[in-house]
Amino acid sequence: MTSPSNVLRFASQQNVDCRACHLSSLCLPQGLSLEEIAELNDIAQPLAMLRKNEALFLQGMPFTSLFAVRSGSLKQVTTTETDEYLVTSFFLPGEMVGLDAIGEKSYPGSAVALETTTVCELPFERLDDLCASLPELRRRFHRNLSQEVHNERLMLRLLLRRTADVRLACFFFAMSERFRRRGYSPYRFRLAMSRGEIGNYLGLTVETVSRVLARYQQQGLLDIHGRDFHILDLERLSRLTEASGRRGAAG
Amino acid sequence: MTSPSNVLRFASQQNVDCRACHLSSLCLPQGLSLEEIAELNDIAQPLAMLRKNEALFLQGMPFTSLFAVRSGSLKQVTTTETDEYLVTSFFLPGEMVGLDAIGEKSYPGSAVALETTTVCELPFERLDDLCASLPELRRRFHRNLSQEVHNERLMLRLLLRRTADVRLACFFFAMSERFRRRGYSPYRFRLAMSRGEIGNYLGLTVETVSRVLARYQQQGLLDIHGRDFHILDLERLSRLTEASGRRGAAG
DNA sequence: CGCAGGATTGATTTCGATCAACTGGAGTGG
DNA sequence: CCACTCCAGTTGATCGAAATCAATCCTGCG
Numbered sequence: 373m374t375s376p377s378n379v380l381r382f383a384s385q386q387n388v389d390c391r392a393c394h395l396s397s398l399c400l401p402q403g404l405s406l407e408e409i410a411e412l413n414d415i416a417q418p419l420a421m422l423r424k425n426e427a428l429f430l431q432g433m434p435f436t437s438l439f440a441v442r443s444g445s446l447k448q449v450t451t452t453e454t455d456e457y458l459v460t461s462f463f464l465p466g467e468m469v470g471l472d473a474i475g476e477k478s479y480p481g482s483a484v485a486l487e488t489t490t491v492c493e494l495p496f497e498r499l500d501d502l503c504a505s506l507p508e509l510r511r512r513f514h515r516n517l518s519q520e521v522h523n524e525r526l527m528l529r530l531l532l533r534r535t536a537d538v539r540l541a542c543f544f545f546a547m548s549e550r551f552r553r554r555g556y557s558p559y560r561f562r563l564a565m566s567r568g569e570i571g572n573y574l575g576l577t578v579e580t581v582s583r584v585l586a587r588y589q590q591q592g593l594l595d596i597h598g599r600d601f602h603i604l605d606l607e608r609l610s611r612l613t614e615a616s617g618r619r620g621a622a623g
Numbered sequence: 624m625t626s627p628s629n630v631l632r633f634a635s636q637q638n639v640d641c642r643a644c645h646l647s648s649l650c651l652p653q654g655l656s657l658e659e660i661a662e663l664n665d666i667a668q669p670l671a672m673l674r675k676n677e678a679l680f681l682q683g684m685p686f687t688s689l690f691a692v693r694s695g696s697l698k699q700v701t702t703t704e705t706d707e708y709l710v711t712s713f714f715l716p717g718e719m720v721g722l723d724a725i726g727e728k729s730y731p732g733s734a735v736a737l738e739t740t741t742v743c744e745l746p747f748e749r750l751d752d753l754c755a756s757l758p759e760l761r762r763r764f765h766r767n768l769s770q771e772v773h774n775e776r777l778m779l780r781l782l783l784r785r786t787a788d789v790r791l792a793c794f795f796f797a798m799s800e801r802f803r804r805r806g807y808s809p810y811r812f813r814l815a816m817s818r819g820e821i822g823n824y825l826g827l828t829v830e831t832v833s834r835v836l837a838r839y840q841q842q843g844l845l846d847i848h849g850r851d852f853h854i855l856d857l858e859r860l861s862r863l864t865e866a867s868g869r870r871g872a873a874g
Numbered sequence: 875c876g877c878a879g880g881a882t883t884g885a886t887t888t889c890g891a892t893c894a895a896c897t898g899g900a901g902t903g904g
Numbered sequence: 905c906c907a908c909t910c911c912a913g914t915t916g917a918t919c920g921a922a923a924t925c926a927a928t929c930c931t932g933c934g
Contacts, residue, residue: 456781473773503754518725525711528782531783575784
């Protein structure tokens with residue numbers, strides 16, 4: 373249980389132009405006018421840099437900003453009242469961190485870098501103001517939030533009634549899609565998280581993750597070397613994903 | 624698998640005043656000024672009435688409105704590509720239906736009445752416009768959406784690593800809280816959904832639900848008669864809720 | 875009264891957690 | 905440079921929780 377050592381060390385020496393944040397690669401600004409994007413960029417803060425195990429924010433810190441991942445990756449973890457350590461999300465480049473904090477006064481979990489990671493900050497106060505004047509942004513923003521609700525709900529509800537095999541297939545398929553959407557190869561990628569973190573995220577033990585991966589490897593579905601994954605048969609993986617669960621039934 | 628027979632029959636004969644919707648009992652308007660609430664009420668449509676198994680909207684229908692439950696209750700069900708029937712939520716009086724549709728062009732699931740149910744409609748178009756002019760409403764609204772993300776995420780992620788016992792304890796505890804928050808007794812309530820629907824919602828089979836309930840009954844935790852539930856020992860129920868799960872581990 | 879669908883109870887099986895031992899690579903220091 | 909340690913990952917054996925299969929038992933309802 374490696375607790376994050378430091379918090380949010382801004383690389384303030386490199387006073388990067390806001391546009392370096394490449395907000396345009398985020399889903400939020402799609403469909404906005406150039407002027408609107410410019411306005412949005414204006415509120416974005418310079419890049420911040422995190423090293424492995426450093427936290428972008430800690431659970432319970434007052435909510436002030438959303439963050440866009442520029443490079444690297446993070447996990448979000450929540451510690452429950454019963455001292456359970458739950459990995460609730462992973463964030464890849466181009467994705468938005470902190471959406472689930474908007475309603476709260478404070479962040480509901482800690483965002484911890486899985487490797488060297490850069491992010492840019494979007495002060496929520498200003499984003500909120502901007503929403504008032506830019507209807508398209510507001511709509512985009514609502515859509516983003518809402519899809520988050522929807523995805524999580526369906527995803528987890530499906531996971532709930534899936535075997536370990538299928539859960540992992542879903543995980544890799546989803547990861548593949550996320551890489552594809554951002555313009556990376558959907559077939560080959562490196563995931564910075566450990567087996568334990570994947571297991572935690574999916575509600576499985578390390579041992580089970582390891583065993584299932586071994587089986588996949590031996591079936592020629594994936595080629596795995598440490599944390600480098602190579603999807604050999606995406607088609608079959610996708611079919612596995614759809615294998616119907618076993619639990620629960622009618623309505 | 625009882626498929627909803629009809630769709631959305633408005634009781635247009637009873638042309639109720641908007642205020643009858645009692646929007647004030649929803650969480651949304653809390654903290655708004657009287658004027659703001661009035662404006663919000665102005666966009667609310669008259670009551671609609673649904674009989675058991677009638678749908679408020681069907682999965683795939685174009686998204687137009689949110690709905691506030693006035694009396695009765697509903698389930699939301701999603702049919703996946705693999706023809707699985709998933710109960711994704713239950714809605715009680717005072718709660719908001721359709722939040723997870725906001726981002727989409729269409730409703731991601733069908734809302735079906737579990738019993739005779741009345742709702743009032745909030746056309747989203749107008750709510751959205753209103754958000755532009757009422758910052759407090761906008762904030763409220765964001766908060767609502769975001770909490771939905773957060774709750775779902777945590778709830779399901781916990782469920783994922785809980786035994787059947789604990790899942791059901793969570794379910795009843797949550798229900799109890801929801802009734803309490805709306806001013807009803809947190810100890811005695813009738814739930815219109817079947818065992819099968821509860822099981823589906825929690826990712827358990829009917830048999831397991833039945834067995835666990837039997838155990839609870841015999842342990843003097845709940846008193847159960849059909850669909851009437853009487854929580855005898857809320858304290859113990861709450862403690863059960865916190866019993867740490869078994870799956871997954873470190874990070 | 876009889877029937878249908880929901881609910882309960884029992885027997886068996888299977889999946890994945892748990893416990894435990896071991897491997898291998900990266901980092902450390904003598 | 906090699907021994908040692910440490911931790912992530914793998915592999916094996918066992919056990920328990922819940923699904924599955926299979927009868928009933930209610931209970932409201934036409």
